[in-house]
Amino acid sequence: MGLFRKTPEELLMREAIRQARATAEVPRPVAQGGGGGVETRWRGASRVLRSMASWIPGLGSPRRDLCSGERSMLVARSRDAMRNHLVARAAIMRLRTNVVGTGLVCRAQVDHEALGIDEQEAERLNARLDRLWSLYADDPRECDAEAMLNHYQLQALVLVSAMVGGDVFVATPDAERPGCLYSTRLQLIETDRVGNPAGALDTERLVEGVEFDTLGAPVAYHVCTGYPNELNRRTPLKWERLPAFGPNTGRRRVLHILADKERPGQKRGAPYLAPVLEPLQKLERYSSAELMAAVISAMFTVFIKKNSDFDTGNLPLSALGDEHADVADDPGDLQLGEGAVVDLGRGEEPVIANPARPNAQFDPFFMAVVKEIGAALELPSEELLLHYNSSYSAARAAMLQAWRFYSLRRWWLACDFCQPSRELIVDEAVARGLIELPGYHDPARRKAYCQAIWIGPARGAIDELKEANAAGKRIEIGVSNETLETAAMTGEPWQQVFRQRLREVEQRRGAGLYGDPPPPAPAPAPEPPNPEE
Incomplete structure (x- = not known):
């Protein structure tokens, strides 16, 4: 035991260390109101704040997180x-x-510069490619x-x-x-x-x-x-x-x-x-409960209490209610109904519960939750519910924001499904000899032949006159062109609209509906100069 005894010097040293530790001010992690927590410089990384203490997610790979x-x-x-x-x-x-x-309609847009052909030849090639694609895309037996x-x-x-x-x-x-x-x-x-x-x-x-x-x-x-x-x-x-x-x-x-x-x-x-x-499930349960409460509140039922002097021997129960009331044969089978009159037994007391529905706060709360859901889904609440009850500017802003999301999804669908499936058909058309594309085996020329644009339904407009005037102004100042504006407003390619319009004008002129403008009136001949003057 003597080997483990402490010397007086060691005991004094340990006592001094203990007192130093006891008197030292050691900062403890304490949640603060401003800035970061004491233990972290970022409040979002704090483990002490009450609002963050229970939020400790783990880091994982994409495979683990999903x-x-x-x-x-x-x-x-x-x-x-x-x-x-x-x-x-x-x-x-x-x-x-x-x-x-x-449906997203495909319009071929071959790269004529990469292929070394002129624009007229490229237009003819685009028309042939579009016809071959239509033979496949329009027939369910061909594609599906x-x-x-x-x-x-x-x-x-x-x-x-x-x-x-x-x-x-x-x-x-x-x-x-x-x-x-x-x-x-x-x-x-x-x-x-x-x-x-x-x-x-x-x-x-x-x-x-x-x-x-x-x-x-x-x-x-x-x-x-x-x-x-x-x-x-x-x-x-x-x-x-x-x-x-x-x-x-x-x-x-x-x-x-x-x-x-x-x-x-x-x-x-x-x-x-x-x-x-999760909010969708809770919102659905809440709206269903409010709807059921409103239905129960609407089904107000009259309860009749009989005393000892009331004689119902000659008065049928059906006479006490309307002709559509659903009255059960069993006196013990009580149920709500539209305008029903329920006959109670002697000594029974009715208890009527008023749910006070419809709830005046239902619509504001419902809309608040729908706005949060729409923000997460990138869909404004006006677009999600198709309920435009605000001003023109607010409704148009909601539509434009929604169409940014729609345009993104349309581009995503064209990249992942539409364009790859079309390239497969162009490959087969070349292999079957349906069309001759020189140098198609070269990957660079193949990409030039397969270039196309996918045009979907038009965006629509709340005020078409304002949209048309704005489109014309954009073309006039040079920030847009007729191809883009035609596709945005009608969903059709400008070339097709132009050719159709040209045919209509020629037919109208041939039928005499468009008369030639009258020739301008001749200018009056100048008067001869007067010799005396």
């Missing part, structure tokens, strides 16, 4: 909201109507693998499927059909069917059915023959490996359309409604 289990639940709830929630369905349908509408929808209807289905499910896949199988000009079909595959074979775990090169290389580029997609979550299956499920590109030509075999890619390395998409599912 794992398979959470994504499946988000997809299921998004589809249910699409079916049953009015505001959610309004948001998706507004996208479908304004982004696609009757199920032979039900044409290309313009497929555009709407692709957009809705990608927004609700987070992503959608489009396979391009080669299948000959009698009477068809092309053999390339577009087969839409829902997000549920793409996954790891037999539900296996993710690996370094396989994430939720997407197989990719060392650079992250897709190599193949694993597609289930059925729906893995479907019950009462009679045949076992199988997974097919579909290459993303052709091994020899590099031709696209599967198109992957994501609703949004928010992080580098993200392989699958989240539903468009994912950030607002």
Whole structure:
């Protein structure tokens, strides 16, 4: 024991250290009102503030932050909201109507400078390419693998499927059909069917059915023959490996359309409604409860209390109410009804509850929540509910803001689905000899031949006269041109509108509806000079 005894000097040193620590002022983490917390320079990084103490999210990879289990639940709830929630369905349908509408029409715009041809030859080539594309896009048997929808209807289905499910896949199988000009079909595959074979775990090169290389580029997609979550299956499920590109030509075999890619390395998409599912569910429950309370309040029921002197032997119960009252035969079966009169038993006391509905505060609160939801979805509340009750300037500002979002989605759909599918058809047309494009095998010339613009439905206007005058002023001062303004106002290419207008004017002149302007009156002859003057 003597070996572990402390010397007097050591004991004095330890006591001095203890007293120094006790008297030292050690700053403790204390939540402050202004600036950052004591322990952090940024208030958003504080772990002491009461408002931030319970908000400690973890850092994870895109695979972890959007794992398979959470994504499946988000997809299921998004589809249910699409079916049953009015505001959610309004948001998706507004996208479908304004982004696609009757379909994005393709107009070929070959790069004549890169091809070394003049503009007249380029116009003739554009017309031939447009005719070949129309033969494919207008016929459901040509483009749809199920032979039900044409290309313009497929555009709407692709957009809705990608927004609700987070992503959608489009396979391009080669299948000959009698009477068809092309053999390339577009087969839409829902997000549920793409996954790891037999539900296996993710690996370094396989994430939720997407197989990719060392650079992250897709190599193949694993597609289930059925729906893995479907019950009462009679045949076992199988997974097919579909290459993303052709091994020899590099031709696209599967198109992957994501609703949004928010992080580098993200392989699958989240539903468009994912950030607002919780407020959507609460708002739907609140509005349903208010509606039911209003219905109950409207069904005011009269209760009759009988005393010992009241004789109902000769008075039928139906005479006490209107002829449409639903009166049950069983006296114990009491229910509300429009104008119903309920007969109570002797000694029973009625209790009438007044829900005080409709609630005067329902509409302001409902609109406040819808504004928050619309801000997250990039849709103003006026556009989301189609309720323009403000001034012209405010309504036009809301429409313009919504159309910025619609234009973005339209460009996204054209890049991911429309243009790739058109390039596949141009490839097949050249291979079948339907059109001759010199040097098409060269990637640079191929891109020059496949250039095109996609024109969707026009934006519309609240006051068309003001919009037309503004378009003319933009053309006059040189900040726009007739092609852009025609596409924005009518949704048609300027060349087509000009040619049609030219034909109409010529026909009217031929029919004598447009008379030639009268010749100008001759100027009076000058008077001869007077010799005397």
